[in-house]
Amino acid sequence: QKEVEQNSGPLSVPEGAIASLNCTYSDRGSQSFFWYRQYSGKSPELIMSIYSNGDKEDGRFTAQLNKASQYVSLLIRDSQPSDSATYLCAVGVLMFSGGYNKLIFGAGTRLAVHP
């Protein structure tokens, strides 16, 4: 059973600080990794994707991938109260028997940014 693990939180950080969200996955063959942001009562929104080892930066967001350690992280610099949400880690899995692919989601980490 392929799994994606996240600390449920809440992770509380002060405004302006760096928030660090972590995720581990079990399928060593996974090649695609994603972070979704989900505001309370809303649907998930894709904010970052990463495919290669190392860092990928997009504005205040940086995704980090370490395939050897099966570890993905999301850093949010200069955190704002508007960043308060649940962040879902997702890992792409290719289902050879069905000829399709799917995402395995972690349960999410709740981030609270306080003024």
Add this chain to the structure above:
Amino acid sequence: SQTIHQWPATLVQPVGSPLSLECTVEGTSNPNLYWYRQAAGRGLQLLFYSVGIGQISSEVPQNLSASRPQDRQFILSSKKLLLSDSGFYLCAWKPQVTLSYEQYFGPGTRLTVT
């Protein structure tokens, strides 16, 4: 650009009643479509996926069913709802290209079974 719609946005149904939730996608052709359920405070559970009209596969056994009568329409149904069917139902789409994994979600339907 592509947009995905779901309706209704909110639904309250008694136990034993039928269910029909609809999802439509605009601005793309032959998408892969997915139905997820998110229970309160829980992760996303994949229920059904579809790679084309009439092609439906189920991830978990349950009293729900899905249909895809048109290329960009995906319907989730039940003949008799259970209390455990309560949750946030999300439809998602992605391009048909196998090596593409990114999924994009609709606004969701919040179902309460009473």
